[in-house]
Amino acid sequence: MTKKQKKVLIRIIVSAVLVGLLCLVPVENQYVRLALFLIPYLVIGYDILKKAVLGIVNGQVFDENFLMAIATVGAIILGEYVEGTAVMLFYQIGELFQSYAVGKSRRNISALMDIRPDYANIEQDGQLEQVDPDDVEIGTVIVVQPGEKVPIDGVVVDGSSTLNTSALTGESLPREVQPGDEVISGCVNLSGLLRIETTKEFGESTVSKILDLVENSSMKKSKSENFITRFAKYYTPAVCIGALALALLPPVVNLVLGNPPAWSQWVIRALTTLVISCPCALVISIPLSFFGGIGGASAKGVLVKGSNYLEALAETTYVVCDKTGTLTKGVFAVTHLEAADEMAENVLLEMAAHAECYSGHPISRSLKEAYEQRTGKQVDASRVTDVEEISGHGVSAVIDGTKVCAGNARLMKLLNIPYAAPQKTGTEVHVAISGSYAGYILISDIVKPNAKTAIAALKEAGVRQVVMLTGDARNVAESVAAELDVDVVKSELLPADKVSEVERLLAEKGGKERLAFVGDGINDAPVLSRADIGIAMGALGSDAAIEAADIVLMDDDPAKIATAIRIARKTLSIVHQNIVFALAVKFACLGLGAFGFVNMWWAIFADVGVMIIAVLNAMRTLRS
């Protein structure tokens, strides 16, 4: 608790004890009783009264302080001392609770986002010196000891270690780094000492960008927040005028009709409606819910740039994905080996990898990688002689004295060797050994391991259509789409075609539906900004993507899209619950109060009770 909160707590306790005592002690004299009750009343309510007066002086007549001051002063004038003091007491309890809850969720979020480095270590004359990360220039070598956070983006120049990136990406598996690897700030160094040459200034480093983004996300307000702010602006004055009418009109009508006016009865009803109508529950619970939702999402590695985007995400029914880098890894790898009769798969791979060993092409590299991974042996270039590139076809070489040809189908035709046609899609590498066919190897971009479950999860989260857009060849695109269960696939698209495709879908969908585009941030900035919500994936370190996107997934796991949608839906449903619940209770109590069915105690519940329930409900967003 802060100092301010403790002070209020003490006032609450003192005042509550005094009211309790005064209820037990019978005091006959009306004036003595009033004087005694004024003590706890002023202890608990002096600041509210002061604010109400200041508000009137400054032309801010209708606010909560005014509501509370009028209601309680009115009650006391009418002789309802206990009720008058109790209303003020519970109002303060409610305010204290609210302030505590808000402070708690603020602290929770900052704990979740505890990535801000306080210092950077620089080595000077063999001594480590702690300096402000802001003062470290680009190209400086900084030292990160085990247990410390990497303060600035850079490249490892010395040492190897494992890094915990969970605060950034939500990914719990540590990442290994070696000299030459890029490291991003905000990771925690787990095991070894690292020397890192910085490549960015602190202000431009990942950690600063992320913190800036999270801290500013509340600035972009949602429709619900704006609605409530506007609502509260008209609501409180309207209630005050309504209460005034309730206090004056019925007695006047009574007088005209010749009945007893019953002033005090109607004034009490009017005061009760004032207490009920306090809009605190609504006004606090909505930003609190969004803050919790955005904070909970960042803890899972999903950065949402504003409450408005979280709101839009909850209404998402169309998800359009880029293929390469989003659903697939965007790297080539051997996906299938088909050896001809009497040929071992490993030999096929060995021959192909060696034949291609002098090429730097991604295909050759993937062959080499697959060979080394499958057999544990290294490619030995000394076994290879007489390498000859046949442009547009492939390569021929002599390996251990045997002539090996590896290349596409055209190469086999050229050599007049009959070959098998692959059943699956991908880039084909056919291999012939000593002039006879040995089999083929398929190389393709691999689908991310959890892409299929990610798409299933999207549908489960209420997404109606998942569309995949790609610049790739049709057969490749369609096989990936079939494997992943994507609803619609559009292939062989140029970047500009992706924009027009998204525009077509935007025009097609219903007015309340939203379209999200998910890309890896490379070449798709125009589409990211054209969609209702642009989601950039694995975008750490890509400034353009962070800039263009509305939501940034810190790692490249497509399952995070569904996670983000679920968090958004949960947040929005809590927001709606709170709006409906608070308004329903208030309007019900207002209606009943006007006819005298609700006394001051119910009014206190309708105000403070509803607010506490709404705040507790709002805090559930933190645990998403």
Added chain:
Amino acid sequence: MKKTYKIEVDCAACAAKMEEAANKTAGVKEATVAFMPQKMKVEFEEGADAAAVMAEVLRNCKKVESDCEIFL
């Protein structure tokens, strides 16, 4: 020119009032107040003196919510 200031305000409705008051201040192009992170972001008019404008913003905010603070 845009600047972000740390603020102190106790209730969300008061934050909304501060936002309105700041937006009405001469020299402010657009002001946004976020209650949860306790921050005010101000975009100034072309050529406005930020320090002078912010002093006025603070005065106007104090008028609508006596219990608020902007750390300039």
